Amino acid sequence: MPPYSVLIVDDDDKIVQLLKAYFEKNNFLVHTNSNGLDAIKSIQEKHIDIMILDLMLPGLDGWEVCKKIRQQSDLPILMLTARDEESDRLVGLELGADDYVTKPFSPKEVVARAKAILRRTYRETGTQEQWIQSGPLKIDLARHLVLNNEHPLELTPTEFKLLEILVQNPGKVFSRLQLIEQIQDFAYEGYERTVDAHIKNLRHKLEEDSKKPKHIVTVYGIGYKFAGE
Template sequence: MEQRTPDAEAGARVLVVDDDPTVAEIVTGYLDRAGYVVDRAGDGPGALARAAAHWPDLVVLDLMLPGMDGLEVCRRMRGRGPVPVIMLTARGDEDDRILGLEVGADDYVTKPFSPRELVLRVESVLRRSRPAPAAASGPLRAAGLAVDPAARRATKRGAELALTVREFDLLAFFLRHPGRAFAREELMREVWGWDFGDLSTVTVHVRRLRGKVEDDPARPRLVQTVWGVGYRFDAAAVSGEE
């Protein structure tokens, strides 16, 4: 019988997409030992074919793939259905990291990386993507938004919102703490569970979230910037219009 670590989600399938066979083999080995079911692909078309045959619970996706790059693979997979994505980038370029986050990656890891760290990131993203126990948190509502943590569903005036794992967590966190300003460092710790990291991750996710919950993302009223501090969710800004 396959042995699973306590942190590995039962039955979780991870698709590893990397054109470097050495990297793919190392990542696959660590994930396999951690108890995950692992599929591999060496390019974009192969990744899409693998995903179509066995839809993954999470994708570890190299940004720099031959032919069809990781950004396009991410877009096409997200077009078929929601799936958490951890992007791998060989360059420490901030533009690459931000680009990956802009297309909806839930996390990123810069090469060279520690395989153990990657496994921890996989565990973190999967854990947050799973529906919460019904008793853990009831539905959250404010300013026409409704978030159901147990079902991992969010709506705006009754219309379903297509949120990534981190966007959903960020919105739920804001709804739980209306009117309070949070620094980016606090949001990274409370929402991502990281004590350190690139704060542009938070900035990009706030921008993406605004694009989905604000009536006019260029003039945000719900998720407001508090200069010199961070961000605040202000339900009162539109409550009188609901």
């Protein structure tokens, strides 16, 4: 399998060079940009497997970059943020980012998070269909395909992985930490709210009424379960 390619987008050259060295050490092909407009151009012109995106960019900030990319692609996105406000990070997740790392960070952690996202995005699967159906919702686990009333839905890698965990265990209640551990291969306390953001996005895509979900149900005080129909 050829090496993965990563696009690092940050206007701090020291951070770019540090991450570039660590990703190259892990056999990634590395592309870099220092602003949002060039990043969008790179996505359109180059083969990129994952993007490391700083939120505080000159001109077009990371939120706008994420929004524009999600309008045309389900490219995995790992955000970098120096902001301590949880609401700022959740906005990025609600716009479609898969995960975030807060500055200052360990470059090893960034690489590990990127690898975890790639594993759930590009894992090898067989060609045999593995359909699960719940009402108008049909999910093919092998081909990462989700249909709602026969219309395909575009899910981010993290959204699909969350859905996969839940539908494979109908009725089982998962805590937020349990879901984080399964989608990232490790759990970080304090990241529970990221699950809420991804679940919110999933409900908007899956449910007829996201405020009255029939598929992904909240079990108050514990977490979430797949109820189905």
